Amino acid sequence: MNGPDAPGATPPAALPDTSDGGMKITVIENGPFIVTGGVPLTTMEYVYDDLGNCRSWNETTTYPLRERYALCRCGQSKNLPFCDGTHAQVGFDGTEAGDREPFLEGAVITRGPSLTLADNRHLCSHAGFCHRAGGIWNLVRFSDPESRAIAIEEACDCPTGRLVLYDNAAGEAIGQDLEKSIAVIVDPETGEQGPLWVRGGIPVVGADGTPYEVRHRVTLCQCGKSRNKPFCDGSHL
Ligand code: FES
Known part of the structure; x- marks a missing residue:
């Protein structure tokens, strides 16, 4: 097997910047995700089968394309998925504990x-x-x-x-062909938003400036409860 994701492959010494036009997501200490480089933003709903298993996706909203925007990471914004500054009022602790192991x-x-x-x-x-x-x-x-x-x-x-x-x-x-984009995941049964589905290998950089491994798919916490920030660990459930 070949390529950086192949089992047994030696991890690259330096993470490649695979973004187009500088697409990047930067974690702000105890604050939002700053998204730069004109990353497309949509919402995607789970589609369930008769047994209650997630079966597929339904894209429900496409936001106007913006060069830069801030996505809430504390879960308390009144303008989700965007940050409205509430994180500062509620004393959000956004400490990153995400595993940096390849x-x-x-x-x-x-x-x-x-x-x-x-x-x-x-x-x-x-x-x-x-x-x-x-x-x-x-x-x-x-x-x-x-x-x-x-x-x-x-x-x-x-x-x-x-x-x-x-x-x-x-x-x-297999399946490494997603367009670079972010989808806000919405559960149609509860109407709740989150996590953020980052697709196509957009670099995510921690608040201390250290990049995480670039991955083709990853979910970022938007509710503020994950113990694996900036990644989602299912705590919103
Ligand atoms: S991170 Fe700013 S309002 Fe949630």
């Missing part, structure tokens, strides 16, 4: 006949896309086309990037 160093590898799954639980937001049809960990152990297709859907629909699938024959990670 994805593959914290991943458990499951090798199947046609797919290999890398699973890093530290990134989970409990969206639940991975449970359908017996779960992705079971599906990758089979070689039939249906199991393979569902496993790929589950990995590619998971917003967090916890699950990365590799095609054994091609030696490449």
Whole structure:
């Protein structure tokens, strides 16, 4: 397998800036995310199946494109998803505790006949896309086309990037073709917003100026409750 996400690959010594036109997300100490470089912003709703599993996505809103904007990270803004300054009034503690270990160093590898799954639980937001049809960990152990297709859907629909699938024959990670953008995830059953689904490999830089590993999918906390800030850990649930 090849590429920086391949199981067993040596992590790069320096993180590449894969953004277009300087797209970047910067964490502000005890404040919002500052988004620069004209990153498209939308809202996406979960679509549930009859069993209550997350099954797919429905894009509901596209915001006007802006060069720079601030997204709330404390969960208390009255103008979500944008920051309105409330974080300063409520004494938001936005201390970052996010794991800076490269994805593959914290991943458990499951090798199947046609797919290999890398699973890093530290990134989970409990969206639940991975449970359908017996779960992705079971599906990758089979070689039939249906199991393979569902496993790929589950990995590619998971917003967090916890699950990365590799095609054994091609030696490449699957589903690394998302446009650079941010989607505010909305639960249609509760109407609640968050987390923020960052897609396409936009760099995220900590408040101390240290960049996190650039990932193709990652979810950032917007409720202020995560113990893995700036990443979502499912605490909003
Ligand atoms: S981070 Fe500013 S209002 Fe939430």
